[in-house]
Amino acid sequence: MRTLAFVAVLACILTAPVARAEEDEAARAKRWHELAHLIFNGPQPVNLPGWITIDAPTRALDAALVPVTLTVADNRQVKSLYLVVDENPSPVAAHILFGPAADPHTITMRIRVDQYTDLHAVVETQDGRLISTARFIKAAGGCSAPGSEAPELALKSAGKMKLRFSNQPGAAHAELLIKHPNFNGMQMDQATRFYTPARYIKSIDVAYNGQRVFHLDADISMASDPAIGFGFKSDGTGTLAVQAEDTAHATWHQDFPIQPHGT
Amino acid sequence: MALKQTTCFLLLLLAAAAPPEPAGLWTGPMDGPVPATLAGATVLPTPLAAKIFISRHHALPIDVSALPKKPPNMAPGMIWLPASHQDIPGSAWLPGAGRASLAPDRAKAFLDAVARLTRNDHARFIVVYCHPNCWGSWNAAKRLVQAGYAHVAWYSGGIEGWAAADYPLQRTEPVAY
Secondary structure, eight states, rough: OOHHHHHHHHHHHHHHHHHHHHHHHHHHHHHHHHHHHHOOOOSEEEEOOSEEEEOOSSSSOTTTTTEEEESSOGGGGEEEEEETTTTTOEEEEEEEEEEETEEEEEEEEEEOOOEEEEEEEEEETTSSOEEEEEEBBBBBOOOOOOOOSSHHHOOOOOOOOOEEOOTTTTTTTEEEEEEOOOOOOOOOOOTTTTBBOOOOEEEEEEEEEEEEEEEEETTBBOSOOEEEEEEOOOOSOOOOOEEEEEEOOEEEEEEEEEEOOOO | HHHHHHHHHHHHHHHOOOOOOOOOOOOSSSSOOOOOOOOOOOESSSSSHHHHHHHHHEEEEOOOOOOOHHHHHHHOOOOOOOEEEETTTOOOOOOOTTTTTTHHHHHHHHHHHHHHTTTOOSSEEEEEOOOBBBBBHHHHHHHHHHHTTTTEEEEEEEHHHHHHHHHOOOOEEEOOO
């Protein structure tokens, strides 16, 4: 009798977390199903291994600044990329449409994470297929975390840009940083105790010698001071032109000459 | 080690910045530095303290986090679809129960809901929480102390503190009250 009770207790202890994990997995799958139908009209993404990988910390140190790297296996077939933070209230962090000057092998960016979530990356191929992959990460509170500066101060320097690149002909990689608080409307102003109105970068365009590298549509899941790492087809000279626009219709433009030896 | 030191430092900083406890409900801004005390209640400043308190006393966790609200002036066409709420496993989610401006009938409805959840047992251990720097949980805990609950605890670290400790979260729907 006692053995039976022991076994029963043990069974409960062992199966309860498993049941909860399965339940959670089902809830996450349901959430993605609903989201995907909102984001993609028509054919839905198919989860296939080997096309794209997501690198991100399993446990983020700062939920308002989670680094994510997307790596595509065959860059010739990529037309565009989506990054979705499933459990965020506004989940589409970025849609990146590549142009002829792009080398869409690796893209890096930083996102906000509101609660434990799956990240989904979706590749749109040149022939119109949608292929997805997912990764579960743990972080919470990234959407309501206040910025590091007072709002009016942060907006003063908005639009300032920096670009760093490693210039090897044929395989250039650049890191673009745009100063912008990316207010999402869910952050409390620490001085006035009111919500800072939403105002965030909604698009970034990068061109190399007049040819599109990418057009990026972003929303409030992108972290403040958007930092985008990307590859482009460089012949070692010329100019990278960057244009950014926020939801208040402010636009910023800057040209970055490419130094022969890289800077 | 570094994390532990940072946590200690942050706790010290919080304690230093903590305002004194108001006599009744807090009627100021609901988001901001919270006191380190709550007369008549146990204060649980860390997720570990909350976890131990809940399991030792089979305490009822009550989450008073607000419902998600779409901010104004979002870009047109953006997708807004809040996911199901995640909080401490076993919690009852009573959104907004800590607002000082709660109408008397709503405040009573909150107490009625807690009475149902505790089966009218005023000796039941209860842990109230929402987010870090959230007066809502302080006020809701205060309401329960004033209503005569003998074992009220207030967990000030909130859902984010719980998640930062890597503890599991449940998905939940709000309890109507």
